[in-house]
Amino acid sequence: MIGMTAWTKSRYLPPVLLVAGLIVTAILPDTGLVNDYLQFVIVSVAINAILCVSLNLVNGWMGEFSVGHAGFMALGAYASAILTVKLFPAAPPALLFPVAVLIGGCVAGLAGIPVGILSFKTRGDYLAIITLAFLMIVKSGLENIPYTGGPRGLLGIPRLTTVAWAYFWCVFTFWVIRNLVYSKYGRGIAAIREDEVAAEAMGVNTRTAKLVAFVTSSFFAGVAGALFAHQLQFINPSAFDILKSTEILVMVYLGGVASLGGSLLGAGGVTILTQCLQPLGTWRMVVLPALLVLLMLFRPGGIMGYLDWNWLKPRLRIKPRSQHSKLQTTMPLSSLQRVTPTPSISKPINLPPGSLIPDQFESDQVTGWRKYFLAAHPQAWRRFWARLIDVGVARFGVDFVAMIVLFTTGYWPPYETHPFLAFTGTFVVWVVLLMLYEAIMLASFGTTIGKLIFRIQVLHYDASILSFGKAFARSNQVIGSGMFYLIGFPILTFWTFYRGYKDLVTRGRSSWDAHIGSVVRCRPVFVLLYVFGVLLAVISFASCIIVLDNTKHEYSRIIRNQIIGR
């Protein structure tokens, strides 16, 4: 273990991994493992990640509200496309393309200067309006320039954006913005978000900071625009309207403000979800904003707002005082002195209903492999089986929903495209719905169907029902057991075990909620829920059998033809 730690903490690991990634992405299209469609999705994720993290610099770290990002993107796209189509059509693409992307970025960056200067005096809503005006001026200006094709747009752009180039620019963007954000300048930018007057009083040059943020942000928007133009091979002004900006905003605020990992998560999640929801047509643009509104109501910072994964942060060179950061168990001192027997797993604790049990238990009570992820409840097996039932119920529920969609649209899930995509697509949808099921049930009833059977209630430490946000965060752990249920995901299963083990070692427990292992009062609504769950399971199980009967060929059309009879 020590050797492994030393190896993972080596300073040479990140560059080696990144170069390996570059090599993999460079040879990936030639291996034939991924088809054109998958390559398109991967490149789109990379471009959106660049857009998302660069907008996050202004909207997240600096706390302004810019809606003009698509304008900068348009400038980069047009500048680079003019270079490759109009000016140097005969130049070798391997040389021309990086230069074109750089010049696209520089043009956009230059356009960021006036907006940055305007932001010295104007703030908040009025700055948002200025960026909106900038976007509309760029868009309608491009519509009126005959040289670039006017409203019809620029055609015949060579397809130069490969997976490797997209990967390279994405990594480069994240590297630059990470170093900026965690530098002194970046602290200054974040200070402007918190309080501009105080930041200025503490010696932050707010004008420089704002200018740096705006120019960097627009430079990378231009880079993304250039990549976008050479991916689609066709651009027109109406591709860069307010809807494009809104799409990027959705990614930023879904993933999380002021967070590198959040940008990655938002861009990847929204892009893949958009592709998976393709059969819904226009309605998928209803689902995403509705998701955004819900997220804003319950978790205003986005999924990872103001947080980041450790591997994305620059490493501290100073050793932390690790001895003090480890939490000791909080058993009362008196009990330790008197050596009272601790409650063991074979003896359930009998307490009157509603009384609190301390939420930390001696981890020795749970033995064997279970202790690595099941140590928070005095009767771990109860929790385990309850969760297994919940996963099953949610799984059947999802199948049921999927069947309904399948029958109505005839194209669910996109099995025809690629088996890998179909697999991951349904998996993502399943996990999201599972988390929502658990969180909604916990936030409204304090228990779920499985937990109800085993008489477990999950409550806040003050015995109130968990808020939706907390319940949603908690359901991350449920996914861990879901992974166990689906043995096909060894890495994620390992990760869950490892996290559980780590939390157990450092904090003495593996989850952060308090449990009340007392009897849940039986309310009529619970009985109804239970009946509903059983019905759902039976119906969906039956429908699954119908599907399995027809797995030989393209699912959707055949089933649709057979059942609906069209």
Place this chain on the structure above:
Amino acid sequence: MKYLAQQAINALQLGSIYALIALGYSMVYGVLTMINFAHGDVFMLGAFFCLLLIAIVPVPFWLALIVVMGATAVLGTLIERFAYRPLRNAPRVSAIITALGCGLVIQNTTLGISPYARPMPHLLDNVTYQFSGITITTLQIIIIGVSVGLMIVLDFLIRKTSFGMAMRAIASDRATVSLLGVPANQVIAVTFALGAALGGAAGLLYGMAYPVVSAAMGITVGWKAFVAAVIGGIGNMRGAVLGAFLLGAVEVMTVAVLPSTYRDLIAYSLLLLILIFKPHGLLGKPALHKA
């Protein structure tokens, strides 16, 4: 001269529709200091409600106007209750994002239900009058008349009634006003209902004047009206009306002189110019920034 007068009537027609929408933006901003990005889509829904109503029962114009205003008022109140009220004390950006999201949901739902632009049936028999060479239609008279009438009613409401007083008081200091016993939430809900009703009326009038209704209307026209509100100084009712008529005039003149593709360019450049020299609009007062 005749040409100019003709264009002035066109500008008045466009300006009065912009003014009705811009008032909705401005009222909400005045009360909550929040940009209600969903307002343009409420305007769009006003036109669609009218289509739906006529498809079910053929009603006269006045009844349609009242029903559409009522429906959009209910919609506005619902949006306020379920999307904005939970965020009353959240950071401003959350509220803006929620508003954007609500607008997108409304717009795309409409797009999903009705993917193509639809023609608006005639509600009135359109008579053309000639005054010494200037043409004016019944429709134009009604549009300008209804808009100006609604604006006068609104002005009376805000300046002379106790509700208006409560609204202005909330705009200046919500916390204190709540402490003094004014039901702030109710007043805000009514403000939203009023703004949405005006937006719905504007949607109906716009659908009659330019007889095609599409889901993209909320963006093309709604955002323009928002620009008008900002030019006049957002939060200021009279400023919104001034900005709307100014924008209408500029747009009509642009189309008269230049190709119509320059319309947006000129409108937004005007916005940018005014914001550079008068950062809070023509009639707006600089907001107090509390540290």
